[in-house]
Amino acid sequence: MKKRINLRNFAGTNRLSDGGERSHSVTAAVDPDDFKTNLFELMALLYRKRFSIGLITIAAMTITAAVMLLTSNQYTSTCSILPSGQIDQMAQLKSLAGLSGRGASDENSSMLYPQVLGSRHLYDAVLSSEFTYEENGRSVTTDLSEYFGSTNPDELRSQLADIMSVNVDQMTGMIRVSAETTQPALSQAILECTLTELENYNLYKRQSQGRESVQYLERELSRTGEELAVAEAALEDYRMANRDWDRTTDPIILTQHSRAQREVDAKAATNLYLERQLEVARLNAQKDTPIVRILDSPNLPTIKSSPRRALSVLLMGMVTLLLTSLLMILRDAFARWSGRSIGEIVRDRHDVSSEPVSAERVSPVLSQKDDVLV
Numbered sequence: 142m143k144k145r146i147n148l149r150n151f152a153g154t155n156r157l158s159d160g161g162e163r164s165h166s167v168t169a170a171v172d173p174d175d176f177k178t179n180l181f182e183l184m185a186l187l188y189r190k191r192f193s194i195g196l197i198t199i200a201a202m203t204i205t206a207a208v209m210l211l212t213s214n215q216y217t218s219t220c221s222i223l224p225s226g227q228i229d230q231m232a233q234l235k236s237l238a239g240l241s242g243r244g245a246s247d248e249n250s251s252m253l254y255p256q257v258l259g260s261r262h263l264y265d266a267v268l269s270s271e272f273t274y275e276e277n278g279r280s281v282t283t284d285l286s287e288y289f290g291s292t293n294p295d296e297l298r299s300q301l302a303d304i305m306s307v308n309v310d311q312m313t314g315m316i317r318v319s320a321e322t323t324q325p326a327l328s329q330a331i332l333e334c335t336l337t338e339l340e341n342y343n344l345y346k347r348q349s350q351g352r353e354s355v356q357y358l359e360r361e362l363s364r365t366g367e368e369l370a371v372a373e374a375a376l377e378d379y380r381m382a383n384r385d386w387d388r389t390t391d392p393i394i395l396t397q398h399s400r401a402q403r404e405v406d407a408k409a410a411t412n413l414y415l416e417r418q419l420e421v422a423r424l425n426a427q428k429d430t431p432i433v434r435i436l437d438s439p440n441l442p443t444i445k446s447s448p449r450r451a452l453s454v455l456l457m458g459m460v461t462l463l464l465t466s467l468l469m470i471l472r473d474a475f476a477r478w479s480g481r482s483i484g485e486i487v488r489d490r491h492d493v494s495s496e497p498v499s500a501e502r503v504s505p506v507l508s509q510k511d512d513v514l515v
Contacts, residue, residue, distance in 0.1 A: 183470060190469045194462065201461035206454050214445040217321040218328035220336065222254060223434040224314030254316055254433075255307045257342055258335065264298045266338040267331065274326030288327070305335070315436075325442045332439035340433045351426035358419040365415055369408035376401040 187194065257263060273282045286292055289300045306319045320331040379401055380386060386398050 186470065186473050187466055194465045194469065197465045198458055198461045202454050202458040205457040206450070209448055209450040209453055212448050213323045215321050215323060215447040216325040216328050216442040216444075217319050217446040218325070218332050218439045218442050219317060219319040219437070220332050220435065220439045221437040222316040222318065222336075223436050224252070224316070225432060225434060252309070252314060253347075254339065255309050257339060258305075258307045258318060259302065261298060262346075263335065263338050263342065264301050265294075266341075267334050268294075268297050268301060270334050272327060272330040272334065274324070274330050276324060276326060283327070285331075288322070305331075320439075321446060329439045329441050336433060336435065336439070343433060351422060351428065354422040355419065355426050358415055358422050362412065362415040362419055365408060365412045369405070369412050372401070372405045372408045376405050 268285050271282055271284050273280060275281070285301060286297060289297055291297055291300070304321050306321075308317045309315070310317075318332060318335065320328045320335070322328045322331065376398075379398060383389070383394050383398070386394055389395070
């Protein structure tokens with residue numbers, strides 16, 4: 142392969158036999174294509190290095206296969222929850238536009254479920270539970286602290302979040318929950334416990350407008366009940382002190398008795414009204430509380446979900462093959478670049494001068510400020 146360089150302002154002198162000197166200049170141009178490796182050269186290089194590339198690729202695939210074989214099988218249990226409440230049909234467009242509200246137009250919608258399922262309250266409830274399941278024909282009882290091998294609460298929550306997944310369909314509101322562990326029955330048990338805790342949250346923790354009304358009416362009914370009891374006791378005491386109040390004509394006694402009677406009647410009417418309102422509020426609270434409607438119960442997985450050993454080994458082989466080939470090409474290019482000295486390049490092109498180029502003529506070139514383009 143021909144190579145040319147550009148040595149600008151390269152001036153040298155040769156001594157003549159008569160003592161005189163003659164000067165000459167060497168001018169050459171660099172061809173950029175001289176240092177571009179074509180396709181055939183790349184193929185030839187890779188063919189020469191085929192054994193090295195193959196050994197490295199096989200070694201990487203072997204190590205990957207060994208790691209995959211040592212990795213335990215993972216089993217995923219899944220369940221689906223139907224939406225409740227009113228679903229906004231424009232939820233996806235609102236999400237793209239960055240507007241608030243992800244599909245729920247009222248506070249009682251099941252769209253709050255994903256936040257509840259990922260809350261610390263629910264994680265702590267699941268982590269504090271014990272799970273009993275069948276494994277190889279025997280009953281096993283364990284908890285997640287033993288399964289994860291940790292007692293740190295923050296680490297346990299983080300590991301539980303890693304094995305659980307919650308996905309929401311923005312258009313339909315369908316919620317899909319999954320749990321992945323090394324034991325199929327344990328994955329199912331974790332999901333069943335999660336759904337139970339979600340139902341408990343709805344019934345006993347979640348505050349709605351109807352439930353707040355029930356709590357308010359219960360407080361008012363308790364207060365008016367105490368006031369009614371006090372008024373009835375005062376009326377009874379007055380009658381005991383004035384036993385002939387029904388036969389007397391004393392206007393003072395009759396007036397005081399009438400006032401006490403009216404107070405008892407008013408308290409009783411208020412108490413009766415609050416009792417009726419409380420019953421109505423309890424019915425409304427039941428309607429306001431979203432029911433966890435299960436479409437697909439947690440299943441018992443029989444096929445592993447991961448790891449995908451064959452795919453992982455093939456991907457590692459392809460990546461290693463590409464990287465090794467690229468490394469060989471770069472290594473060869475660097476060797477070619479650094480393997481030739483300035484003197485070799487000048488000697489290759491010394492035909493521009495009739496006399497041989499000596500070391501004394503090459504050394505001034507190295508001291509010039511002009512670049513040597515290769």
